[in-house]
Amino acid sequence: xxxxxxxxxxxxxxxxxxxxxxxxxxxxxxxxxxxxxxxxxxxxxxxxxxxxxxxxxxxxxxxxxxxxxxxxxxxxxxxxxxxxxxxxxxxxxxxxxxxxxxxxxxxxxxxxxxxxxxxxxxxxxxxxxxxxxxxxxxxxxxxxxxxxxxxxxxx
Amino acid sequence: xxxxxxxxxxxxxxxxxxxxxxxxxxxxxxxxxxxxxxxxxxxxxxxxxxxxxxxxxxxxxxxxxxxxxxxxxxxxxxxxxxxxxxxxxxxxxxxxxxxxxxxxxxxxxxxxxxxxxxxxxxxxxxxxxxxxxxxxxxxxxxxxxxxxxxxxxxxxxxxxxxxxxxxxxxxxxxxxxxxxxxxxxxxxxxxxxxxxxxxxxxxxxxxxxxxxxxxxxxxxxxxxxxxxxxx
Numbered sequence: 329x330x331x332x333x334x335x336x337x338x339x340x341x342x343x344x345x346x347x348x349x350x351x352x353x354x355x356x357x358x359x360x361x362x363x364x365x366x367x368x369x370x371x372x373x374x375x376x377x378x379x380x381x382x383x384x385x386x387x388x389x390x391x392x393x394x395x396x397x398x399x400x401x402x403x404x405x406x407x408x409x410x411x412x413x414x415x416x417x418x419x420x421x422x423x424x425x426x427x428x429x430x431x432x433x434x435x436x437x438x439x440x441x442x443x444x445x446x447x448x449x450x451x452x453x454x455x456x457x458x459x460x461x462x463x464x465x466x467x468x469x470x471x472x473x474x475x476x477x478x479x480x481x482x483x
Numbered sequence: 484x485x486x487x488x489x490x491x492x493x494x495x496x497x498x499x500x501x502x503x504x505x506x507x508x509x510x511x512x513x514x515x516x517x518x519x520x521x522x523x524x525x526x527x528x529x530x531x532x533x534x535x536x537x538x539x540x541x542x543x544x545x546x547x548x549x550x551x552x553x554x555x556x557x558x559x560x561x562x563x564x565x566x567x568x569x570x571x572x573x574x575x576x577x578x579x580x581x582x583x584x585x586x587x588x589x590x591x592x593x594x595x596x597x598x599x600x601x602x603x604x605x606x607x608x609x610x611x612x613x614x615x616x617x618x619x620x621x622x623x624x625x626x627x628x629x630x631x632x633x634x635x636x637x638x639x640x641x642x643x644x645x646x647x648x649x650x651x652x653x654x655x656x657x658x659x660x661x662x663x664x665x666x667x668x669x670x671x672x673x674x675x676x677x678x679x680x681x682x683x684x685x686x687x688x689x690x691x692x693x694x695x696x697x698x699x700x701x702x703x704x705x706x707x708x709x710x711x712x713x714x
Contacts, residue, residue: 361509366513373505
């Protein structure tokens with residue numbers, strides 16, 4: 329694939345991530361923080377988010393698997409996941425966390441279990457999207473092209 | 484005046500989330516601040532403890548670290564997350580405002596939850612700002628005037644008689660900075676500060692009066708704003 333074609337594909341793909349609600353404006357903020365002195369900032373932060381989230385999802389699974397579920401503890405984990413997802417602009421994960429926290433407050437175990445599945449699903453969906461996005465970027469750079477600046481401003 | 488290189492403002496950032504720490508650190512660095520990031524309130528106090536002792540009297544209860552080791556490590560502002568396990572951002576704020584050696588350092592609280600009672604509680608306790616997460620560049624730009632004020636306070640700190648009064652003013656009006664500045668400038672002629680200091684202070688105020696936005700001599704301001712100018 330030639331560079332121009334890959335660049336167009338990247339632009340389309342990124343746009344679709346916004347259109348489908350995977351990303352919100354906070355992701356554009358992250359991109360603004362990336363410059364020559366810190367060319368990998370976005371990839372670094374998003375990778376940290378992946379690691380952090382996988383650990384939290386694991387903790388959540390264990391916490392909800394207890395005989396007597398400590399809903400405060402569950403809520404604390406969800407709060408953390410909500411915070412980091414909102415910091416990178418992973419909107420759908422964040423929204424799923426908001427619903428999750430309501431069930432924590434109600435101490436609704438069934439609701440919490442359902443939300444855990446929902447959050448996991450959203451997390452792996454957006455993780456796959458990011459993997460595709462970063463792979464495309466790498467391919468463009470490897471082919472000697474530059475990453476086109478984000479043109480979406482209305483999000 | 485204004486010819487010496489302005490040292491970077493130093494911000495101590497406190498957040499238990501690794502992702503958020505990385506983000507706030509980058510936000511501050513791209514805005515030309517020097518940053519120290521720690522993951523808890525107790526680590527923040529630990530860091531401040533070693534510097535709080537710097538150049539202080541021997542009666543200071545904080546265990547001493549060789550003062551020279553920490554020279555130049557001055558904290559101009561603390562920005563802390565509200566919700567942290569163990570010591571919350573609010574607890575940290577209270578501890579700082581209760582400490583005679585630390586209470587001059589402005590504290591800004593960040594929180595992902597917009598809870599009005601929480602916000603007013605923090606402001607009443609002496610926080611300068613309450614920023615909603617996720618933090619953006621426009622939020623970081625709001626920190627600038629608070630740093631400037633610390634510098635001003637630092638100058639006055641050398642005049643012990645002024646201290647208690649000044650702290651009182653600031654604590655009672657956390658959000659009314661401009662009024663405070665006016666008050667301070669009116670205050671100046673009566674102050675018994677050494678000649679060179681008085682000159683420095685009144686110059687500062689003059690600059691503020693001329694250009695409230697900049698507050699610093701143009702050459703200094705340019706250096707510090709250059710990092711942001713690219714956006």
